[in-house]
Amino acid sequence: MTSPLDAAGRSLEDYPRPSVAVDTAVLTVEDGQLCVLLVRAADADDATAWRLPGTFLHPGEMLSDAVARSLRDKAGVTGLRPQQLRVFDDPQRDDRGWVLSVAHLDVVRADRIPTTARIRLAPAADVPELPFDHRDIIDVAVEALQKRYEASPDPFELMEPAEPDGSFTLRELRLTHESVAGRRLPPDTFRRSMRAELVETGRLSHGRRGKPAELYRRRTD
Amino acid sequence: MTSPLDAAGRSLEDYPRPSVAVDTAVLTVEDGQLCVLLVRAADADDATAWRLPGTFLHPGEMLSDAVARSLRDKAGVTGLRPQQLRVFDDPQRDDRGWVLSVAHLDVVRADRIPTTARIRLAPAADVPELPFDHRDIIDVAVEALQKRYEASPDPFELMEPAEPDGSFTLRELRLTHESVAGRRLPPDTFRRSMRAELVETGRLSHGRRGKPAELYRRRTD
DNA sequence: CTAATAGTGTCTATTAGACACTATCAC
DNA sequence: GTGATAGTGTCTAATAGACACTATTAG
Known part of the structure; x- marks a missing residue:
């Protein structure tokens, strides 16, 4: 040098x-x-x-x-x-x-x-x-x-995927965001704000209590 | 050391x-x-x-x-x-x-x-x-x-004060913000968004064309 | 008077939150 | 059936932008 x-x-x-x-x-x-x-x-x-x-x-x-x-x-x-x-x-x-x-x-x-x-x-x-x-x-x-x-769905991929293909329910996503935020987040508002950045897989999550939830994936663009 | x-x-x-x-x-x-x-x-x-x-x-x-x-x-x-x-x-x-x-x-x-x-x-x-x-x-x-x-009125005090006491009109403030933003800002929306952070002086700016403008000061808290 | 600027009223579209309601599952 | 969870409809409040309108001045 x-x-x-x-x-x-x-x-x-x-x-x-x-x-x-x-x-x-x-x-x-x-x-x-x-x-x-x-x-x-x-x-x-x-x-x-x-x-x-x-x-x-x-x-x-x-x-x-x-x-x-x-x-x-x-x-x-x-x-x-x-x-x-x-x-x-x-x-x-x-x-x-x-x-x-x-x-x-x-x-x-x-x-x-x-x-x-x-x-x-x-x-x-x-x-x-x-x-x-x-x-x-x-x-x-x-x-x-x-x-x-606040701006995007689990940008650091903290969420542990329950599905083998990496898809997830909005509940799982919300629980991760609640942990990060340190407070409860209203489910309906959370869904509406995140949905623009998610794509549906068309499949459902079964095996838990309650109505089966749709499985989503992050938008790839 | x-x-x-x-x-x-x-x-x-x-x-x-x-x-x-x-x-x-x-x-x-x-x-x-x-x-x-x-x-x-x-x-x-x-x-x-x-x-x-x-x-x-x-x-x-x-x-x-x-x-x-x-x-x-x-x-x-x-x-x-x-x-x-x-x-x-x-x-x-x-x-x-x-x-x-x-x-x-x-x-x-x-x-x-x-x-x-x-x-x-x-x-x-x-x-x-x-x-x-x-x-x-x-x-x-x-x-x-x-x-x-975008968040506060001229936080770096770029505006050249026309009044000796440092007060200013919303037009002067807006022109400064337009220079920073690089685009025109709608006067009515700009006024309403900035007014919460300003205090009226009760005095008016005279000597220019058009209706005299109220003189404002930054909020001190 | 006219042109220009200040300031307000109000309509619309969007958004977050609140809340009720329906849907579908496990048990 | 019951209880829990998913998801939607919709009301409200807040907000930004658009636009029209009034107010007040210089010249």
Whole structure:
């Protein structure tokens, strides 16, 4: 890599640079509750051992790749679509030094999170004390997630499909959205607002109590 | 500053770090048109000389402070409220090396921008060719600005006050919003949607053609 | 007077929520 | 049958846009 000089006659290497980290709030739904994934750090005392998974950005790496790497290495979770939230840049936020953190949101089905002693899910509405500004990151992530779910049907595919072909009933979709929103949603209004983005399969869901429900699929366009 | 060791036994200084820059799309309205401020770089050939003002983040500095510093030093503009947009992180985006850019939006009245040979305003809808990903930054900034203006009356105070006490007519407010939105806005609907966030002064604007208009002020709560 | 601008009344279409009602299943 | 769930009809309130109408000024 070349090191051209700037207007002051110095190259990039002559300026101090910050460490850049990514920290990710991985949100999921477990037992109808919106939860965030925490990992137990090895190099910390017990009080601040649990935190969001994160890592330092490697040379030449995209932020989204760093997120994917940290989630794979620290939580055994793969195949996600990280969404950038914002940079946390308080110079005092990390007592190890000058560290910027680019906060991310990611979402995964709970059954794809391995169960180990170093991983735990905490209800997003009631997280324990966390180091750095990880609590703020979670708040921003939850807000971003709820906004996405107001606009489209289960955009992160949190819903566990009851049907083998991936189709679902409006009830299943609504329960997922209720978990994300943290409140009940009126069934009739929910149906009408989501139906424009769904296609009927023509098949029905049987085996449960009550009238069989139509099975829908997401619109593919 | 101490340099504690991490899990791998290395301190932060042992890892390569990126340069972190801020680049800011300073938007303004001139002659009823939404414009972006460009500065002429000294260390570039003519084709890519014009660009968004930016700078490298200094140690211990907040991003918003770096934005304020770059705008003061490069464009002679002060007193703004930068809003973070997002990080541009393509490893190839800057051929000088590994440089992340945190894009920002800021807004200033055109009469507060000095006129020099190193500064120019370009219509946001028709910017010239720009280096790096500065064109993308402008697009994101314009979108963010338009969204803010849909929700509240001139939140960045772009409007040039005709009255010495800062009050204004709904026509003046609407013309400012039309410049930002890039299209005409229906006067009656605009009035009704903005009135909840305004307070009447009880005074009237005289001296122009037509019926005198009521003078309003922004709600202070 | 006329042209221009300010401001209001009101109609329509759309939407979210509320609520009642019918439909169809398990049991 | 009963109870539960699915789905629809429809009323209301709120809202944006369209459009007509009145009000008040400059010139």
